Amino acid sequence: MRLVLLALAITISALSFGWPGAQARADQGDIEVTSLSAESHYPNGMTFHVSARSSAEIDEVRVYFRKTGRVTAGAYREVEFQTTSPDSTGSIPGGSNSGGSIPGYSISGEAILVTGLGGGYIPPGTEITYSFEIRDESGSVYRTPDQVAVYNNSSFAWESLTSGSITVLHYGAGSREKAQLVLEAAAESLKRMAPVLGFDPSEPVRIVAYRGPLDLLQALPLRMQAMQGQVQTEGMAFADERVVLIDGFDPNYRGITSHEITHLEVAEVTGRAHNRVPGWLSEGLAEYGNIDPTTEYTLALNRGIRRDRLSPLSQLRFSSGSGEDIVRAYGQGLSVVEYLVDNFGESKVAELMAEIQGSLDIDEALEAVYGFNQYGLDTAWRLSNGLDPFPEPEERSSIRDLLPTITPSPAPPPTKTPTVVPTAEPILAPTSTATPLPTATATALPPVINPSPQAPVGDSVPGEDSRGRDSGETPISPGCYSPRAGNYGAFSGDLSFLAILGLPLAMLAIRHRPRR
Secondary structure, three states, X not given: OHHHHHHHHHHHHHHOOOOOOHHHOOOOOOOEEEEEEEEEEOOOEEEEEEEEEEOOOEEEEEEEEEEOOOOOOOEEEEOEEEEEEEEOOOOOOOOOOOOOOOOEEEEEEEEEEEOHHHOOOOOOOEEEEEEEEEEEOOOOEEEOOOEEEEXXXXXXXXXXEEEOOEEEEEOOOOHHHHHHHHHHHHHHHHHHHHHHHOOOOOOOEEEEEEOOHHHHHOOOOHHHHHXXXXXXXXXXXXXXXXXXEEEOOOOOHHHHHHHHHHHHHHHHHHHHHHHHOOXXXXXXXXXXXXXXXXXXXXXXXXXXHHHOOOOOHHHOOOOOOOHHHHHHHHHHHHHHHHHHHHHHXXXXXXXXXXXXXXXXXXXXXXXXXXXXXXHHHHHHHHHHOOOOOOOOOOOOOOOHHHOOOOOOOOOOOOOOOOOOOOOOOXXXXXXXXXXXXXXXXXXXXXXXXXXXXXXXXXXXXXXXXOOOOEOOOOOOOOOOEOOXXXXXXXXXXXXXXXXXXXXXXXXXXXXXXXXO
């Protein structure tokens, strides 16, 4: 699986390109764009429209687009257009006929960005920056200024509320008051976690506030929708788009908002290494940043400690298992982060984020900041909770150890035969540039959902309150579920081509599916 993902990431990088800027605009001749627009067809995609004219026949039109956010790579589509025969009904800018008109060609066309089942998932509320490039037979090229469109469900009458870097999209009766409260919660969260993580809370954040769980459910990726038998989704975060989806009418909107906002900021401070942040740290920090926490994570963790049913930190899973397993994992992540803060102070957290960004390796980062790796941290934390440590794992290679080692080719030994001196063959030296591992720039932050687990089946233990007393309550968590990076949101390059790449993998998965 790692080889497949690496090959796909390299392909994505090969398809990426720099965003065309104003300096790349050639002589535009007398090309004129008469209209342009983008229309959202959520969840199926977005259509880009353009009309233009020129004195020379237009032979190529492209639309460039990218998601507005942390990712700067984009893609383009060829625009299919129809040409109107030359006429003299309209004046072409720059025409030489004073006061008159010259023959011109007019075109009208569109291109479609496919999403959902036909392409890559894009979260609602994502801003799409787009620009058209028109070329005609005279060699003139014109690129339009950047335009911005919002990809969202047009069946809702969206309104927006903005303060500073935060924008809340909302709809329906009573939503403006809720949006104001959500905005205040987001601002409070940014202010609280900025010194902890070491960032300047100035990057734009877009929060899409839905009116209840059913509307939110329809906005989730299909895989997340399938998880609803185990968890109830209350929020998701997408770092590359800097978008958060929440149920704005949930009573725990403050906790949901602050948890998801923290995910965005963890991704901001770790940059290209954000998919190297392990789940226990990502979710633990997100819940540590929760300005209105509940006790469900602690209750689930207490049950796990009582039974000694906790997994090693390096093996914690946030995308599989029962609702109880998932919530317990979040409780464990939160508790470990609290252990680090209580014993070493909050200032060390920002240092850890910087080390992860530089090393791309959690064990190296922990060693540099705290003097121990994940196993050492896990051992100390377990002992502090009255648990025996796990056996020490086998020595593992770091990310840097996986990079190919360049060994120069030895020179051939000199010949001792003086009579014939053969022409020396050139020695092919290996390249000194190693192929880089894929980074987080082609993928969105793993979607993050807030689960309310269903009652655990079988050997469930009554809930316990924060002091260890039985409460008899099933946990209803406002927490956050996070699958691994790379599942959603890849946007660099041609999306239809990525879909083609994924088809053989899907067919293999179906072909080798075990029989039941």
